[in-house]
Amino acid sequence: MLRIVHRIGILIGPKGRGSNMLALAARIKLDDSMVVQKVVTPRSDAPGALAALAEGLRVETVPYLDPVPYEQRLAAELADCDWVCLAGYMKLLPSSVLAAHSGRILNIHPALLPKFGGQGMYGIRVHEAVLAAGETESGCTVHFVTEEYDEGEIILQARCRVEIDDSPEELAARVLRLEHETYYRALKKVVDGAGN
Ligand code: GRF
Numbered sequence: 001m002l003r004i005v006h007r008i009g010i011l012i013g014p015k016g017r018g019s020n021m022l023a024l025a026a027r028i029k030l031d032d033s034m035v036v037q038k039v040v041t042p043r044s045d046a047p048g049a050l051a052a053l054a055e056g057l058r059v060e061t062v063p064y065l066d067p068v069p070y071e072q073r074l075a076a077e078l079a080d081c082d083w084v085c086l087a088g089y090m091k092l093l094p095s096s097v098l099a100a101h102s103g104r105i106l107n108i109h110p111a112l113l114p115k116f117g118g119q120g121m122y123g124i125r126v127h128e129a130v131l132a133a134g135e136t137e138s139g140c141t142v143h144f145v146t147e148e149y150d151e152g153e154i155i156l157q158a159r160c161r162v163e164i165d166d167s168p169e170e171l172a173a174r175v176l177r178l179e180h181e182t183y184y185r186a187l188k189k190v191v192d193g194a195g196n
Helices: 019-029 047-054 067-078 095-100 124-132 168-194
Strands: 006-012 034-041 059-061 083-087 105-109 137-144 154-161
Touching: 006 019, 006 047, 006 067, 019 034, 019 047, 019 083, 019 168, 034 047, 034 067, 034 168, 047 059, 067 095, 083 168, 105 168, 124 168, 137 168, 154 168
Parallel strands: 006 034, 006 083, 034 059, 083 105
Antiparallel strands: 105 137, 137 154
16 A cells, blocks of 8 residues: 655744754654655754754755745745644745645644734743743644734644743743644644545
């Protein structure tokens, strides 16, 4: 019987560390139903892009240009990917890219959506907001990507405690460890669920 191998494209940001990308890639390597097709970066010198190369992953650079060439180049680059995982990619995706991969683009957010999401809510600001709100738990959310920031259907959430004396950085580190486990589990869930 023909075995289907899902091709996963991972999109990182211009300054991204790429730790979620690396964690995903490490888990996908052990999974014979998926392969990392490529890592797409807006900057070839992004730390995450260099880390991906060091792991032997294929890296393609699509610089943020004027909107039209950017959209065309990104769409072309992702055309051979069955699924797209955003990992530290902060922009909204062009509509043609969303349409081409409808229901097959995932993002990870470092809080329990729908709280602490939306435009401008990224990085350390998320954890500062969680602490300022006096939350006793936080976590991460993997969700489908739509034309709005952090609004698509939730695939999986994982929770961790917020300690009373946490700094934003301490909370960020705890959530990040959770992200590294959760992203692959969420991807696996939707890929297996899709069945093809
Ligand atoms: C993560 O916190 C993720 O939730 C958010 O961007 C950050 C990327 O970190 N979307 P890294 O580059 O994967 O280390």
